[in-house]
Amino acid sequence: MQTEQAEQGLRERKKAATRRALGEAALGLAMEHGVADVTVEAIAAAVDVSSRTFHNYFSSKEEAIVSVAADRIEDSVEALRSRPPEESNWDALETVMVEDLVGASGQGDPLAQFLFIHENAALLSQEMTAVKCAIDRFSQVVAERSGTDTARDMYPHLQAGAAMLCTRAALTAWFADPAADVVDLTRQAFAQLRAGLPEPQRDTGEP
Template identity: 40%
Template structure:
C-alpha cells in the first residue's frame, strides 16, 4: 500500500529517472563513437557504458542510431516550449528564430564536443543521416501544430505551418553543419540567427 501511494505521488521522479537513463545511453553512444569509431559500437557496448543491460537499452531505443540522436528530441521539446511562450502578437518568424536560438543556447556547453560529433557522424554515415531526417520529420509535425495555433491555420489543410517548420529546421541544421565543417569566425548562435533571417517566410 505504502509503495503504491509513493509511486502515485511521485510521477515526476519516475520521469526524471527515465530521462536520466535516456541521456546516459545517448552520451555513452557518442563517447564510444569517439573512442572506437561508429562501425565498432554495438548496442551491448552502449548499454554497458551507461551501466544498464541491453534489454534496458531496447526499452528506450530501437537502434544505436536512435540513441545517438536522442538529445535532438530534447532540443525539439525546448523549441516547442520556447515558441509557445513567445508573446501572441510577435511576428511568427521572430518567435521561431528566438525559439531555435534559445534551444541552442540552453545546450551551448554541450556544443563541444557532443553536438559537433553528432553532426559529423550524421554527415559521414547514411544510417545516422536517415535517423536525423526521421527526427526532423517528427519535429516538423510538432512545430507545425504550434505554428498553426499561432497563425490561426490548420496543419492538415494549410501548407504554411509545415512549410515554415520544415524551412526553419532545415536552415538551422545546414547552418550548424556548415559551422562544424568550418572554419567559421561567426559564433554558432549568431550564424543560426542570421541564416533564419535570410529565409524568413511570414504568413
C-alpha cells in the first residue's frame, strides 16, 4: 500500500513538474518572440514532449503562458496558509503579496511577466480567470484563519478581493511609473485600505 502511494505521489510530482515546465517555456518563448509567433509545437519541443502531452495540461498557448502567474498565486495561497495563526489576516496577506512581487517563488522576474501579460490583449481573458480563481483560493484560507464560512459570510471574499486589489492598484501605479518602488506602492495600498480608504485631500487652489 505504501509503495502504491509513493508511486502515485511520484507520478503527481512529475505531472506537476511537466506542467510547470511547459508554462515557463510558453512564457519565455512568448516574451522573446511575441505571443502571435509562439506555437504549441514550439512550446512542447522546448520541454521535449509532444503536442498531445501539451494538450493534456493546457487548452491553449495563452493558458500556458498565463499559468506561470497562476502557479505563483497558488504558491502565495500556500504561503498564506503557513503564516503564524496569531498574525492578523491583513499582515499575513500583505506579506505574501509583497513576497510574490519580489519573486520569492524563484520563477523569474514577476514584474516583467506581469507587464508582459498586461501589454498583450490576447492574454487578458486568461489572466482575469486566474485572478478570479486566486480570489476564491485566498478566500478559503482567510475563512480558515478567521473562523468564517465562504458559503455564508462575505468577510473572506471581501478581504481576499481587497488584498488582490491592493496588488493590482500598486502594479497599475508601477506600470505608469516603472521607476517607483512597487513594494512601497503595495504597502501604501494596504495602508490606505486598512485605514478605511479615507478620501484624499482635494487641492482647491486657495492659499
